[in-house]
Amino acid sequence: MNSFKKNLLKKRYNAERRFQWYGKIAIGLALSFLAVFMFQIFSKGYSAFQKTWIVTEVHYDKELLLIDAESPSKDDLENADYYDVAYKAMTSLDPGLPEEEDRQLIQMVSYKYEAEVKDLLLKNPDYLGKIVPIKLTASDDVDQVHKGNYPRDIPEENRRVNDYQLQIYDMLNERGDILLEFNISFFTSPDSREAELAGIASSFMGTVFSILVCLAFSFPVAVLAAIYLEEFAPKNKFTDFIEVNINNLAAVPSIVFGLLGLGILLAVFNLPRSTPLVGGITLSLMTLPTIIIAARASLKAVPPSIREAALAMGASNMQTTMHHTVPLSMPGTLSGTIIGLAQALGETAPLILIGMVAFVNTIPGTPVDPAASLPVQIYIWSESAERGFVEKVSACIMVLLAFLILMNLAAQIVRHKFEKKWS
Amino acid sequence: MSKIKAENVNVYYGSKQALFDVSIDIAEKEVTALIGPSGCGKSTFLRCLNRMNDVIEICRVEGSIKMDNLELNSRKLDVVRLRENVGMVFQKPNPFPKTIYENVAYGPTIHGIAQSKEEMDQIVETSLKKAALWNEVKDRLDEIGTGLSGGQQQRLCIARAISVSPEVILMDEPCSALDPIATAQIEELIDDLKKEVTIVIVTHSMSQAARVSQKTGFFHLGKLIEFGPTDKIFKNPDNQQTQDYITGRFG
Numbered sequence: 136m137n138s139f140k141k142n143l144l145k146k147r148y149n150a151e152r153r154f155q156w157y158g159k160i161a162i163g164l165a166l167s168f169l170a171v172f173m174f175q176i177f178s179k180g181y182s183a184f185q186k187t188w189i190v191t192e193v194h195y196d197k198e199l200l201l202i203d204a205e206s207p208s209k210d211d212l213e214n215a216d217y218y219d220v221a222y223k224a225m226t227s228l229d230p231g232l233p234e235e236e237d238r239q240l241i242q243m244v245s246y247k248y249e250a251e252v253k254d255l256l257l258k259n260p261d262y263l264g265k266i267v268p269i270k271l272t273a274s275d276d277v278d279q280v281h282k283g284n285y286p287r288d289i290p291e292e293n294r295r296v297n298d299y300q301l302q303i304y305d306m307l308n309e310r311g312d313i314l315l316e317f318n319i320s321f322f323t324s325p326d327s328r329e330a331e332l333a334g335i336a337s338s339f340m341g342t343v344f345s346i347l348v349c350l351a352f353s354f355p356v357a358v359l360a361a362i363y364l365e366e367f368a369p370k371n372k373f374t375d376f377i378e379v380n381i382n383n384l385a386a387v388p389s390i391v392f393g394l395l396g397l398g399i400l401l402a403v404f405n406l407p408r409s410t411p412l413v414g415g416i417t418l419s420l421m422t423l424p425t426i427i428i429a430a431r432a433s434l435k436a437v438p439p440s441i442r443e444a445a446l447a448m449g450a451s452n453m454q455t456t457m458h459h460t461v462p463l464s465m466p467g468t469l470s471g472t473i474i475g476l477a478q479a480l481g482e483t484a485p486l487i488l489i490g491m492v493a494f495v496n497t498i499p500g501t502p503v504d505p506a507a508s509l510p511v512q513i514y515i516w517s518e519s520a521e522r523g524f525v526e527k528v529s530a531c532i533m534v535l536l537a538f539l540i541l542m543n544l545a546a547q548i549v550r551h552k553f554e555k556k557w558s
Numbered sequence: 559m560s561k562i563k564a565e566n567v568n569v570y571y572g573s574k575q576a577l578f579d580v581s582i583d584i585a586e587k588e589v590t591a592l593i594g595p596s597g598c599g600k601s602t603f604l605r606c607l608n609r610m611n612d613v614i615e616i617c618r619v620e621g622s623i624k625m626d627n628l629e630l631n632s633r634k635l636d637v638v639r640l641r642e643n644v645g646m647v648f649q650k651p652n653p654f655p656k657t658i659y660e661n662v663a664y665g666p667t668i669h670g671i672a673q674s675k676e677e678m679d680q681i682v683e684t685s686l687k688k689a690a691l692w693n694e695v696k697d698r699l700d701e702i703g704t705g706l707s708g709g710q711q712q713r714l715c716i717a718r719a720i721s722v723s724p725e726v727i728l729m730d731e732p733c734s735a736l737d738p739i740a741t742a743q744i745e746e747l748i749d750d751l752k753k754e755v756t757i758v759i760v761t762h763s764m765s766q767a768a769r770v771s772q773k774t775g776f777f778h779l780g781k782l783i784e785f786g787p788t789d790k791i792f793k794n795p796d797n798q799q800t801q802d803y804i805t806g807r808f809g
């Protein structure tokens with residue numbers, strides 16, 4: 136081999152090695168971005184899955200409850216006055232405190248503490264007249280202090296938890312009367328202005344309803360459109376034009392669909408504002424092109440030999456399509472649908488426009504009840520000033536990501552499990 | 559007796575002409591073989607006989623093809639009825655990705671041939687027996703048809719084609735994807751079937767045409783060069799081109 140050829144060979148090897156390195160660096164960068172992103176979310180958000188409780192003692196004194204009956208009925212307990220009992224449960228933590236300062240103690244638990252005192256008695260009517268321990272939801276400030284998210288060393292006048300409250304907190308903590316438990320209410324409660332009470336139940340249900348409505352509207356329309364275009368429509372300039380437009384539709388920014396929903400669904404058809412029904416229909420406009428494209432691709436992937444076999448047996452076009460082509464294309468269509476829905480799941484902008492950004496503190500039971508959705512909930516909480524919402528935002532992102540990963544997994548499983556192998 | 563009579567058939571794919579004035583008489587209950595080099599138009603002609611060219615949008619067929627005095631090349635013809643009477647077996651075995659039973663029962667189902675489950679079972683059994691596949695699959699009728707071997711798949715396709723008792727079966731190079739043993743089985747089958755149905759077979763293998771057919775047509779560049787009894791075509795053709803082709807000098 137002469138030196139010119141040797142050089143050429145060396146250059147070729149070097150070029151290939153360099154190229155491989157570029158690729159490795161690119162992948163490394165992408166992975167490290169992902170790792171930083173995930174670390175950020177998890178390190179901030181994991182604490183939202185835990186909830187701080189303050190344990191104290193409550194005396195269900197009949198006199199303070201204003202119950203006269205000897206053996207009170209459920210109704211009597213329901214209508215009793217819990218204010219004093221609850222108040223005493225908190226102030227008993229520091230009996231020496233002057234009366235005008237007691238707000239400082241009350242502020243250490245959530246404003247719903249009276250309801251919590253009531254609920255415990257309603258669940259255990261035999262506690263009446265007894266002194267029993269009770270768990271009260273700590274206020275988000277105490278919660279954040281306990282989780283170590285709130286700095287204790289800043290000057291008192293800038294701190295939401297004052298020195299006295301910190302002293303009580305330390306005392307309770309030493310006694311083991313501050314509990315950190317799994318935060319069930321994060322999943323079962325609707326949104327709230329108070330960070331310690333806020334949960335994702337309403338936005339989660341809103342998302343589920345929106346996705347179901349979206350599926351119900353977009354899947355049949357998209358599949359029918361795809362079947363017609365792929366199997367029946369003549370191939371001419373007009374159908375080419377339609378195809379180009381469907382592909383363009385897939386690239387339209389989602390906020391435009393939101394305006395469409397606002398202008399038509401709300402303004403013209405007067406559908407109920409802020410509801411998953413409207414949100415779902417708006418999102419279905421977005422998923423429609425995605426599903427059409429996926430369905431057409433999987434119809435195209437059915438080998439022509441199957442169509443020929445059916446036609447040669449004397450099946451009509453319709454029978455060939457319905458008996459053979461469509462069933463064989465279903466795995467691809469379904470996985471495309473799930474991916475389309477997963478995209479819709481993360482959409483925020485169109486939902487904000489149709490009013491699903493409203494503060495909703497009830498859990499929707501039907502698609503026509505007002506609701507938020509998970510991405511919008513993230514948006515709402517991220518605008519809140521309280522420190523307690525910071526971890527909630529990250530936790531909500533984690534729930535959304537888990538939802539997305541589950542859906543993508545489902546798409547993968549559908550594709551691999553039900554796809555027919557052509558011999 | 560003539561079953562299918564084609565007169566001056568011209569076929570165009572867009573502006574390209576694929577068949578030139580083909581006229582041919584296909585006799586009833588005989589095997590007619592169509593031979594010729596690749597791209598000579600023999601498959602195109604075959605697909606005119608059950609209107610499978612309709613699927614190709616740019617394809618245009620002119621001329622007259624009559625089956626028992628019924629004009630096949632007419633807009634008014636119901637292709638579904640035609641294809642019930644004219645079955646087809648393709649080059650590559652193409653069973654439906656369904657069970658063996660469903661494969662055979664599909665035709666009778668869509669044409670409403672069987673009245674009851676028992677009748678359908680009977681049709682499936684007879685068809686598979688005629689296709690010489692029954693003994694191999696009778697215990698696994700609910701297995702997927704695409705799981706069979708290539709030769710078995712092709713016999714399944716034949717069983718599917720005869721399940722609706724067609725008068726004519728078209729075969730488009732049915733053995734080109736098969737090994738010699740499977741090919742021999744199919745050829746034997748063709749010999750049996752011709753007692754009941756008219757068969758038109760397109761083949762690349764001249765020895766196959768010689769073995770299975772009674773009449774042979776030689777196509778070249780879209781024209782039917784010579785058509786006659788198989789013996790004569792192979793032993794004493796009139797045309798020089800036919801002579802050259804069957805002796806392997808071109809093609």
